[in-house]
Amino acid sequence: MTTMTETSARFREFKMPDVGEGLTEAEILKWFVQPGDTVTDGQVVCEVETAKAAVELPIPFDGVVHELRFPEGTTVDVGQVIIAIDVAPGSGDAPAPAQEPVEEPEAEAEPKGRTPVLVGYGVAESSTKRRPRKGTTAAPEAAAVAAAVQAELNGHAAPAASPAATAPAPAPVADAPAGGRPLAKPPVRKLAKDLGIDLATVVPTGRDGVITREDVHAAAAPAATTPVAAPAPSQAAPEAPAAAVASDSARETRIPVKGVRKAIAQAMVGSAFTAPHVTEFVTVDVTRTMKLVAELKEDKDMAGVRVNPLLIIAKALLVAIKRNPEVNAAWDEANQEIVQKHYVNLGIAAATPRGLIVPNIKDAHDKTLPQLAAALGELVTTARDGKTSPAAMAGGTVTITNVGVFGVDTGTPILNPGESAILAVGATKLQPWVHKGKVKPRQVTTLALSFDHRLVDGELGSKVLADVAAILEQPKRLITWA
Incomplete structure (x- = not known):
């Protein structure tokens, strides 16, 4: 959609764009410019957060910032004007904004010829709040x-x-x-x-x-x-009531639910109460997998990529899906159809400062082990840096969540909306295990597979989980089963 409008030959306006995936609103996290600043085509003017990711917005023309329509922290609908740019400063009668970057003259007039941005919106006084001077006391x-x-x-x-x-x-x-x-x-x-x-x-x-x-x-x-x-002696209040007030104010903190956290809450509630979840568990000896990881770290073909147990688990799940393709599907409620996917976009749940996100590796089923390792490394790095795009989180088919990194044995994961299954991987621990008829210390972990029982019956879900466990117990099956 068009993200800029012309209100006169001098002033141009930039609208909140649709940053992807049909999202209808975004919160302005940070303005990088202020009224009076000079901007150039392609310069980032603000950072916004949608329900899926944080995105930096560049301005598509040169000029001087005339007005910021919304303060930081405001949620703005897609299509609303967020900034006005004077593309011909000094050429008209309209007063230029003050050079002070955080404060504008109270008597500044609206530029002549400004027209409504969208039907039903226009220019409202409530949308032209001034930013407080830097250094003032916060609320x-x-x-x-x-x-x-x-x-x-x-x-x-x-x-x-x-x-x-x-x-x-x-x-x-x-x-x-x-x-x-x-x-x-x-x-x-x-x-x-x-x-x-x-x-x-x-x-x-x-x-x-x-x-x-x-x-x-x-x-x-x-x-x-x-x-x-x-307090001053003359104004001192009784000690008991003052202590009670302090105690009450320290007992709880209220944090607004918005952005990624709001999207997570809505998605999880929708998934939990729409798809009938079933979770199955298996405990498996992964000693040979851990040895394989150590060997691959020394392999020259894996140089430059990160090798860890998650890589082998991901490959094992991809092989299990190849052997049981019916598990890779989606439920189309509107058309009352089961949609079989002939590709695997493998989601990896990642904890980030903005909350849990699930970017996915596109066409993971076609990747070699080195390619899969490189894709996993890039996915994790991008997520930690807060640069995961909405497109990277769209279109997933099956997900892995690694709760073992937190020392947890396993869990009952909730499906990512629109997907058929999610595999939870628990912590790997040295435990006594019967191996070749004798009790020996072995590396053991627990897997949990949740699946949508509308799509996946107990037999199919059990086969997938058993195949993953069998590969992790005998990694050579990656070759014989692939």
Whole structure:
């Protein structure tokens, strides 16, 4: 869809675009420009978060920022104008915006000739809120959340919240880079937003002036640890009621449900109460698989890629699906059809700072072991950096979730919506095991396979799980069964 409009020969407007997968709204996480800043075609002006991922938006023309239509933290519908650009500064009678990057003159007039952006929208006064001046005290509620989050990171309960206790202490202002935008990766920007920290006030310690997560935590520390000021003697309240208020305020923290977390909640509820889940379990000796992993790490054909047990588990599941193709399907409720998939887009559940996401490896069934290893490594790195695109999370058919990395034996995973099965992998532990008629210490893990019982009956689900277990017990079956 078109994402920009012309309101006059001088001013052009940029709309919130459809960033993919038919999403209807996005939250503005961070503005990288302010009124008065010069922008060029292709320059990133803001970061937005959809229900699936965080995305940086570039402006498609040159000019000077005239107006930001929405403040940070606002959820905007696709198609709404978010920024106005003066593409011919100095050529008209309309006053130019103030050069102060965070504050505009109150009497600034709307440019002449502005027309409604979309039917039913137009230009509303409520959508032109000014950003607060940098360094001003944040609202008590925001400061309380920042304190609670920081306390959680430090491993203890959040302190009692009060306006005096939670007002952030002034922080030294770092020298801004040439473009005026602090240098930080998207996950760091998200962390700063969650903690209520303005990146412009953070002193960078990273290479080339890049702000790190540690810098943000250091900037947030004063806000979380500022002691409560004692009341004056003439205004002192009885000690018991004051203690009760402090105790109550420290007992709970409210965090808005939005973005990725909101999408996860909706998807899991929809999946749990739509698809009839069945979960089966098997415990298997994976000693030979662990030996194979060690050998592959030394193989020259696997040089440059990450080799771990998840790689062999993924390959085992792909072989099991090849032997039991009916498991790779989807339920079409509208048409009352079972849709058989002749390809496997293998989803890998990944925990990220924004919540659980499930990107998938496209056409994983066609990949060799080195190719699969490379794809897994790229998927994990991209997810950790917060750069997973909506397209990377669409179209999955079967998923693996590795709960073993948290020391958990196994679980009953909920299906990713639209998929037929999900395999949970538990922790691998040294346990006594009967091997060749004798009890010996062996590497053992537990697998759990959840599947949609509308698509997969007990026999088919059992065959898939048994095949995965058999391959992990005897990895040579990767060759004989492939």
